[in-house]
Structure formats: structure tokens, C-alpha cells
Amino acid sequence: MTIHLLRDYFTQNTTSNNSYVFPYVLSIFMRRVLKYTYVGDTNYNINSIGTLLIATGDSNPTGATNFAVGTKAGINIGPQKEYYVTIPSSVRTVVGADIGRLLVLRSNTYPRHNSGVFLIVGIEASTNSYVIDYRTLGEKPPVEAADSIEWWLYEKDVNAPINGTANTKTSAEYRGDGNSTTPRLILQSPHALGWQVRFCNEVASDISTNSNSTGSCPVTTYAPGFGGNSAGDYPVFGQHFHAPMWNNSSSNIYVGGAPGTGFTGNNGVQYRITVVGDDTGQGIIMYCRRQFNATSPNSYILAFGLPENETTPLPVNNQARLFVIGSGFAASNKGNDGGFQFSLTDGAAPSATAGYSQGMSATPFGTPCACSPSMWAFIVGGLPGNPGSPGQGTGPQYDIFATDNPYFSATELLPIDLMQGSLSNWSNSSVIPVYPFAPRMIGTIPHIRQGRANFGDFSPTTDPARSYQHLRRGLYIPWNGPNLIP
């Protein structure tokens, strides 16, 4: 398994549509760098050259990647041109209009440095090169000669598809499928299981303005499953766990049943997007960090895929092996800052309507059910003296006296388990049991780890390889990449 990083892409869209950048950037990264295949879409064509995909050396952009000799790119082309990505002029001539567009690079040699989605900030005609925002603190890209790196040129993030009109169903039904024009897309994992994921910019009537309103979805949703069609939809009652679509309902009892990211009120806000993914199609972690506000951000975290270390026996229904967790919600202050934990204000109780990550999976019977990270917690008591104590919410990772582990002089990291079926619904407006109580560990969340929370936020671990990056509140992602911009 090779992990590729999408490092700290800095979004350009500062309008109220900025949340639509998240699925756009993620989908092109997954499609191109992680080699997820295309299943279908509606108004979300990242697959063929056209509105969104501008150019590529890939002669088969709608299928399996095929770069002929002489059609790949190179990076760090010499002194003073370290951040230049040279493009074969036989494929495309760089132009000023490309500035602001996205350059997707896939490096086999340096997947944690030179792979990713990069903002084009300049061009050099003489070398037919793009100057990219390499997103590191003074480090130079490892040199890769011309014709080494796969590349795709995509449209600017301000042109990412935004939501469209609802379908012609009733207002009580889910409105983002069928003849809805809203953009959605289904990709399929390269994993042998062939699981799929549906990206959807939900229509206005399905978007909840808060968890008590009539809508049931965040702005953008991500739904793993099977059996997607060419329009980018799953069937009602199909093999997926987008609860509003599965139940064909817009009822607010399904709030949180379609986890995702974003809300529509963040005018003027730019985000820093980091994605961790692997080329075997195991799973995805995306962290969308709000600029300038590390302590109280409306940031988002998303994780989905096939768990690692799955518990056995495996369920007969493969759908029950998948999961998604997303922290997005639709109203101000409803997004959280990325903690998978659920007391999001440093151990204090969350407000009744805010501050938690919703997760979904499927029961062994194939019906949607809640899914949650399951972190290690004290069996009894909290941490005296810690904010918010006592209580399991002040679990061991929040110890204010925590240091590197004395047994190996480094920060201790543990996998995070996934638990299905321990919550009856994600809506605090009702205690109606929407999903079954049927607790079951299904495995561990790919890539992410639990560690001490008092490590520096957004800091790499101190080992020479910078093996992990601490996000916030004790969540760590694989890194091994270049140094981080604070």
C-alpha cells in the first residue's frame, strides 16, 4: 500500500459556495492519484476532457491511465526553478489563463511530496512550466525529471460544481437523485471489493440549516456503497447508507444520516485541504482546516472507506464493511474542527445542536445504522485537574501532563476503532430510534491514529521522518511529507 498525500491545498473560492471545493478537490485526487475508477455522474464530469478537466498527458482519461512516452511531467527543473512543473509542450502549451487552475500530480517516487493537487500560481513559457504552490515551509520538491510524473490540469476551484435543482419528487422525499440536476458523482475503489462512493452537492431542500430543521443533509455528502448508476445515484433501499436517499425521505430524523462537509455561510473564508489516501483503495481521510483560525474553526474532517483490521467473521453483506464519518453541518458553528471525539470544546459539553461528527455504516442485514469512532476511554473516572473532568470525555489522550512515551521516546499513537450501531439516531430533536442498536466493532479507521492532544496542533511528529502530523485534539494522520506551514 502506497500512501499519497494531498498536502494543504489552499482554496481560492471565498464565496458562500466555498464548501463545494471540498468534494471537487477530493474527487479529482481520488480519480487521478489514487486511481479510483469512474462509475457515473450528473453534471460532475471530472472524467473526460471538457469543462472541468482541461488537459492531461493521459491518453485515456476516462479509463485506465495511459501516459505514452514523453507525455508526463517533471518537477524541480533547476536552480531558481525548484517549484516548476514542466509539461510536455507536445501535449499542452502553458498559458496565463491556467494560473489559478489545479494541477493534479501523481508521483510514484515521492508520493508524499510530489503527489497532490496544486494551485498554479504562475507559468514560464520558455520551459513550458507551471509554477505551483508547493505548500511547504521552505523545502524544495525532490527532483523528478521530465516525463516522470502523471499530470492532469483541472479548472479553478471557484468553478467547482455547485448544487442544482431538486428532482420532481415530493418535498417529503429525498430530492437529490433521479432527475435532479444537482451535481453528483460516483467513483469506485481499486480495492478488490470494488466499493463505491457517491459525492453529492445536495439540493437546497435537503440541506439542513441546523440539526432541528426540515433538511437532513450537510452541503456536500459522501456515501460509500455498491451499485451506483451512470447518473451518480444509488437505488432507494440499495446497498448504501445515505440514509435520506435510502429511505427516500427528507425527514429531519435522518439528520446526520448522510455525513459530509461544509456549510453555506462561510463567506470570505479560505480552507486548507489535506487528504490522505492509498493506492489500494482502502480509505480516505480529508481534513479541511479553516484559515487563520486554528482554535475555533469551522473546519471539517471526513473519513470513509473500508476499515482496516476488520473484525471477523466478516458480514455476508459487504455494505456492512464500509463506513463514512463526516463533521459537516449546514449552519454556522455546526461544523467541528476535526476531532472525532464528541466533546469538541476541549472537553466541555457540546451544545445541543452542534459539535459532533456523524458517521454511518450498515448493519449485517444491510440497513443503514449509525457508526462512530470508538476511542480508548477510561472505564471509570476522568482526569482530575483536566478541563472538563471528571468524565470519560477527558480521556487519556487529553492528559495535560502527557509527554512522549518514556518507553520509546516518541509520541504514542494507536489505531482508532470503528463502532456500528451504538446510537439510535443522529438527531437531537427526537429520540425516535431511526437506526438499530446493534453494537459491533467493524475494524479500525484507515490511516488515522489517536494520540496525545497536547502535542502542537498541525505539527509533524518529532522523529526525523516526520511520520505523522497531529491535527488537533489527539488525531494524527500519516505524513512523511515535507515540513508544514504553520
Add this chain to the structure above:
Amino acid sequence: MANKYVRGLTFSTGSTVARVSYFLKMMYEFWGFCVFGGSSLSSPGTGAFASTTPTGGGLPGNFLGTATTIAAGSNGVSLPQATINVASTTGFPTNGTIYVYTSNGTQAVTYTGVTATTFTGCTGGTGSMSTGNNVTSSSLMTIGSDGYTNATTEFRVDGYTEFFANSTTPFTPNMVGKQLVMWKANSGSSEDSIYNIIFYKSPNNIIINVNSGGTPASASDGYKPSVTTRSSINYRVIDVGVAGSSTGIADGNFMVFQLDPTGINTGQANPQIQVLQANSGQRIDYRMSPNGSWTGTAFGADASAVLPPNTVSSSGTNSNQLQNTASSGTLSITLIGDKSFMIGWGKDSAHSSSSGFHWHWEIPERIYSQTQDPNPFAVSMNAYRSASQTQIGSDQTFNGYGGGFVMRCNDGVYRNHRTLVRSLIGDGAPNLFASTVSAVMNVPGNNLTDIRGGANPQIGMLFNSYGVLSLPRVVGQYSLARVRLRNVRFANTFMQLFTRFSSNGDFLLLTQGVAVPWDKTVIPFTLFPF
């Protein structure tokens, strides 16, 4: 290695006080013979204890159960005889009772003195002695290796089964009420256990209560404790009442148990735990040596100081496990173990609200390497819980399964570690969704009280969690998760007591969500009789 069990064995203290020595005797027999037992009928199996015998602490031979054999000088001589020649009298009291095996079976003989190779002033007994015949001390009524059980005689009366001697006639009527210890070396059978002798049938045939050990019968037989057909079984008939009240069981006397890490942590040493009678026989203190450094007389630098058990008594100061008052009582003990762990608990019927103990020693599964965290060894020794509390708990941060496990830390200091379990939601914060908190479960163990969180009816499994040990709040010693406990699971508090479930092995739910290793056996009585 398969687990061995002593399931809720009850035995009388006779007219003497209820001292911890009775329990020490049971621990000795279980560990030395049922778990580690080899071919020797008088010495514990190799590796069970830190030295060849556990007597370095001054425990008298009669406590352990001493055995010798008839010497040539008494060959062919019939009892009664004033002097009996034996191979050695080492370990025997200077006067008292011995059991001599003769042509008439096991004979009780009293004596008034000893030399190195003779008992003198002997009276009693009949039959002819032969060289090599067994002579045992008063707490060890007979020994043999010709035992057998026959599955076809099972269940004539549920809970009872027959035990036979094949080629000898060692049993006597006065063994009724005593205990039979049986084992076969490396058998892996849960029949290697300690049983109360219920009836005497003939000199080679006794009836035992099989419920304390045994093999679970088939499902159609309700998984009742039973015996399989086995032969060449080693056995000891012990009188725990005599052993526990033996003269010389003084405070400070001890045994050094040793555990075997084979198959658990590569490269790990055999950790040791010294258990010492303390506080006028009311308490078991202990020392830990993760490196197994006992020299025969002392521990190396790795060992802990003498530690008292954890306590949760209402006063917070009394950490006695038993009340040493001059009254008799019935004791109950449960022991579960293999060579790498032992779990035990017991109580005294005469002081059921103020006496009792629970311990759990194990070689946990390491998370760090042997170089980083050499020889992990976790011990939780606990004094009685008050009458208002369950005997085994997970609701205390410095006791039992909540925080009672002591381990040696990186700086050489021994500290209690906190137990972690998987949360059912996120980090386990109980205040999620403040307006609907009642709909949210917490963590397994004492806190998991919502029945909806306990079972997965779709796959027929009871949700449960491993426990890992953590050390927070100590500057420079922070460990998020240091080791994983192998021999406990945490489920919920609302399932019926003694619910059995499977989780990489079978477990039995006790109290406060704590579940301990078990097999499929269904027993017809409680493990917490008083």
C-alpha cells in the same frame, strides 16, 4: 495451554480462625499441581515457583503437604510399630499425625518425635509396610498416580462423579469432606482441579463433587461439569483445614509464584510474585518481580517493595482481606488460570460483609517491544469491598478493574495503572447530546447500563471490549496504552449475572461488566455464595 478452574469451591475452616492461609493453600495446590503439575506427587511442577520449593519463606512442610517413603528398615513390618523408618522426615512436624500406606490401605498414625529418618513414639494403624510405600503429613492424606475416571459412570447424580485408584487402595472414610487434587502433566484438561470429596465407596473408589472442575458436557447435557475417561491421573488428597491452621503459618511466610510467558511475549523473562501472609493472617501482601529475579533468598533490584492489596473499604484504611476472629466459617474460592495468569476471589461466610479478596495477575500482551518495555507484568490485588459493593468491580480508579493493576514503570517505580476500554461513541463523553443523553451509551464496564448498547441481536453477540492499561497524570511516565489485558473483557452491567459469551475465547460476565475467562461449563450454583 488451556485454562484450569476451581469453580466456587467451598470448604470449612473447622474450629479455627479464617486466616488467609487457607486460601494460600488452595493457591499452592492449584498453581503447583493443577496448572504446573508434573510427575511428582509431592513437589509442585517445574516452573510453578521461583525455587525448587516454595518453602523458602518458612512455610511448614505440613502446610505444603510433605511426603516420604517407607525405608528398608520397616519393610515387611506390620503396624502398629513404635518406630517407622522412612527415607527422610524433612518437612514433617516434630509430632502429630502421618498417613502411612500399608497392605490395609492408608493408615493414620500418630507420633511424638522424629529423627532424620524415623518417626518415633508411633501408635495406630494396621497392615504391613513395604519399602517405597507413601508416608504423608497430616495435611496430605494420600498421594498416587494411578487415578482414573470413567465417563460412562457420569451423571448418575448430577454434579457427582466417581474417582478411582487403579492399583492401590488409598482412600479412607475420613477423607470425606477433604479435597482431591487431580492432574495429568501437560494435559490441558480443565479436569485438573480441586474437588470436594463427598462420599467414600471403597478403598479405591470415592465420589467427588465435579462442579468445581470438570469438563463441560455436551450441549444436550447442558454443559454440566463432567469427567472424561482418563487414566494414570496424579492425585493428592489434602486436608485444607489442617494445612491452613498449621502451626507456623506466621506473618511474613510466603511463596514466590512464577509465571510463564511462552507464547505471549517473545523474549520475556518469567515474572514472579511473592505472596506473604500479613497482619495476623488477615491479609496477603505481595512483591512483584517482572524480571524474575528471586535468588532463593531475595529479589533483585527490579522487585517492588512489599505492597498491600488495594482497598476500597469505607474507612479507606483497612486493607485486610479477612477478619481474623476466632470463629469458624465456610470459605469459598474461585481460581482461574493457566501458566501465564491467575485470577482468584474468595470470601468467608462468617464475615461476608467485611471480608473477601480478589486478585488478577497476568502477563499482559505487550504493545511496546521487549527492549522498550521489558517484561511487562500486571498485578491487581484487592482487599474486600464493603457490603454495599460488589466483590469484583470496575467503578474505582484505584482498585479492581478500574485502576487496580500495578506495573513497574520506566523509572522503576511501581504504580497503579488505569484501565481503558473502547467507548461506544467517540471518546466516551457521557454528555453528548445534552438534551437526549439518555439515548446515549457510554463505555463498557460499570458505566454501560443501557440495555440497547449491550447486545447485537443481528449477529447474536454481546458487545464487549478488551481492556488496556494506561498511565496518565504522571509527568514523564505518560503512557496512553501500555499493555493489553488478555484475560478480562468488559461488557455491561445489566446482563444476567454469569452470562457466558464468546470473545476470542469464552468469558463469564461477573459484576459491573467484568468478565473473566471461562469455558462452556454451566454450574448449578453461584460463584458469589456469600
